[in-house]
Amino acid sequence: xxxxxxxxxxxxxxxxxxxxxxxxxxxxxxxxxxxxxxxxxxxxxxxxxxxxxxxxxxxxxxxxxxxxxxxxxxxxxxxxxxxxxxxxxxxxxxxxxxxxxxxxxxxxxxxxxxxxxxxxxxxxxxxxxxxxxxxxxxxxxxxxxxxxxxxxxxxxxxxxxxxxxxxxxxxxxxxxxxxxxxxxxxxxxxxxxxxxxxxxxxxxxxxxxxxxxxxxxxxxxxxxxxxxxxxxxxxxxxxxxxxxxxxxxxxxxxxxxxxxxxxxxxxxxxxxxxxxxxxxxxxxxxxxxxxxxxxxxxxxxxxxxxxxx
Numbered sequence: 268x269x270x271x272x273x274x275x276x277x278x279x280x281x282x283x284x285x286x287x288x289x290x291x292x293x294x295x296x297x298x299x300x301x302x303x304x305x306x307x308x309x310x311x312x313x314x315x316x317x318x319x320x321x322x323x324x325x326x327x328x329x330x331x332x333x334x335x336x337x338x339x340x341x342x343x344x345x346x347x348x349x350x351x352x353x354x355x356x357x358x359x360x361x362x363x364x365x366x367x368x369x370x371x372x373x374x375x376x377x378x379x380x381x382x383x384x385x386x387x388x389x390x391x392x393x394x395x396x397x398x399x400x401x402x403x404x405x406x407x408x409x410x411x412x413x414x415x416x417x418x419x420x421x422x423x424x425x426x427x428x429x430x431x432x433x434x435x436x437x438x439x440x441x442x443x444x445x446x447x448x449x450x451x452x453x454x455x456x457x458x459x460x461x462x463x464x465x466x467x468x469x470x471x472x473x474x475x476x477x478x479x480x481x482x483x484x485x486x487x488x489x490x491x492x493x494x495x496x497x498x499x500x501x502x503x504x505x506x507x508x509x510x511x512x513x514x515x516x517x518x519x520x521x522x523x524x525x526x527x528x529x530x531x532x533x534x535x536x537x538x539x540x541x542x543x544x545x546x547x548x549x550x551x552x553x554x555x556x557x558x559x560x561x562x563x564x565x566x567x568x569x570x571x572x573x574x575x576x
Contacts, residue, residue, distance in 0.1 A: 272312040280420035281395030286408040287424030290454035331367040353387040460497035476572040490560035
């Protein structure tokens with residue numbers, strides 16, 4: 268943090284690209300840097316937390332920062348940044364600052380840039396307006412257009428060791444700490460998508476697939492409340508572990524269920540299994556759209572129950 272903050276203070280770059288896993292602390296680091304960059308009275312490379320700028324930032328109402336992201340409203344839900352949005356950013360950057368020493372344009376997911384919007388952004392990234400900084404985030408720098416990467420100062424967040432990550436998770440007194448850390452691939456700064464009792468319900472229904480178990484789970488677990496994307500991720504990881512167990516390995520995520528999975532895999536029809544897996548991968552592309560998620564989740568569970576012959 269201190270190194271990046273010092274570079275911001277010295278104006279050593281006009282665009283910063285932070286890349287690393289979603290739960291690696293990338294978002295927290297970004298927020299800390301943005302608050303520092305906007306602060307009117309920073310001390311020792313830290314935001315003061317008390318000036319008008321810091322207060323506006325904490326309230327989410329700062330006039331010198333602009334978010335560049337896909338439209339996530341129910342009416343216009345889009346996972347891509349449009350050219351029109353980039354034009355608005357260019358206009359924002361060209362105007363005078365309100366109260367902060369610099370303006371910030373924040374892209375929380377740079378992969379939302381399509382070819383057209385990325386090309387529209389290139390010129391201002393290469394020649395940013397004075398006292399204006401772009402801060403971009405991505406969890407997969409390899410998928411980002413080379414023209415965008417080449418115009419940014421890049422910083423990769425280091426991956427903690429297992430023991431370091433587990434120590435962080437245990438500080439929060441989290442139930443099933445080791446399970447959730449495996450589930451999030453060793454990245455410690457996560458929020459469990461399910462309560463402990465919901466986790467038990469999910470695993471129970473998948474270990475003993477039946478029509479009654481499906482109806483009971485759908486009744487208790489509302490996809491709209493917990494998030495369809497979280498449910499799809501859980502199911503895909505479950506299927507991945509079933510394949511590992513079928514090949515004679517231990518489960519990767521659901522380690523404690525390895526023995527129970529060994530009894531399940533001998534009953535699987537693998538044509539139906541892979542069809543289900545493809546269906547779920549497809550649905551992940553639409554998990555943020557206003558579909559009937561309860562019906563979709565119920566349909567997935569029925570297909571899961573049918574893979575066992």
